[in-house]
Amino acid sequence: xxxxxxxxxxxxxxxxxxxxxxxxxxxxxxxxxxxxxxxxxxxxxxxxxxxxxxxxxxxxxxxxxxxxxxxxxxxxxxxxxxxxxxxxxxxxxxxxxxxxxxxxxxxxxxxxxxxxxxxxxxxxxxxxxxxxxxxxxxxxxxxxxxxxxxxxxxxxxxxxxxxxxxxxx
Numbered sequence: 001x002x003x004x005x006x007x008x009x010x011x012x013x014x015x016x017x018x019x020x021x022x023x024x025x026x027x028x029x030x031x032x033x034x035x036x037x038x039x040x041x042x043x044x045x046x047x048x049x050x051x052x053x054x055x056x057x058x059x060x061x062x063x064x065x066x067x068x069x070x071x072x073x074x075x076x077x078x079x080x081x082x083x084x085x086x087x088x089x090x091x092x093x094x095x096x097x098x099x100x101x102x103x104x105x106x107x108x109x110x111x112x113x114x115x116x117x118x119x120x121x122x123x124x125x126x127x128x129x130x131x132x133x134x135x136x137x138x139x140x141x142x143x144x145x146x147x148x149x150x151x152x153x154x155x156x157x158x159x160x161x162x163x164x165x166x167x168x169x
Contacts, residue, residue, distance in 0.1 A: 015158075016154060016157035016158050017154060017158070018154060020154075020157070021064075021150065021153070021154055021157075024067065024163065025060075025063050025064050025067045026063075028063070028066070028067045029063045029067075032055065032066075033055060036050055036051050036055060061143050061146050062139075064146060064150060065139060065142055065143070065146060065149075068149060068150070068153055068167070068168060069168035069169065070168055070169040071149065071153055071167050071168050072128055072129070072132065072142065072149065073169065074108065074109070074112060074167065075112065075116075075125050075128065075129050076109075076112070076113060076116070076125060076126075076129065077126070077129045077130075077133070078129050078132070078133075080169070081109055084102060084105050084106070084109075087102060088102050088106075108156075108161065108166060111156060111159055111161070112152070112156065115152055115155040115156060115159075116152060118155070119148070119151055119152060119155065121145075121148040121151070121152065124145045124148045125148070125152075127141060127145070128141050128142060128145055128149070153167060
């Protein structure tokens with residue numbers, strides 16, 4: 001479950017930009033490659049399979065999409081929002097902490113919606129979510145619109161949201 005708290009919203013997020021995003025993607029890429037190298041010590045066949053089938057075929061867009069992981073699930077109409085609405089409907093006897101987490105998550109969704117409007121990417125977002133809902137798990141639509149998704153992610157980081165646990169799962 002995503003844990004969003006007021007303390008997660010950091011003032012340094014205000015300075016977050018494209019260079020920071022690219023740096024974090026590169027750090028994520030290097031960590032994944034290091035993990036495969038370490039895996040060679042314990043399971044060389046699996047390490048080679050992961051490297052040849054996944055890492056060796058990835059281009060920069062793939063690495064960016066991998067870094068933003070399941071960020072698209074927080075978009076309007078996507079699964080994370082639907083789950084939050086169901087949880088809210090059943091939250092009658094829940095603790096104040098639980099209700100606060102739901103409130104903070106709703107605030108994240110409001111910020112996402114506001115940034116989508118500011119960036120003028122509503123049609124792109126709807127296309128991505130509808131494609132995913134049709135069970136089309138290919139990355140084609142995400143690759144086509146990765147710049148819009150990246151710009152939305154960066155805008156939210158500028159607001160102070162953290163990569164994890166706020167924006168990715």
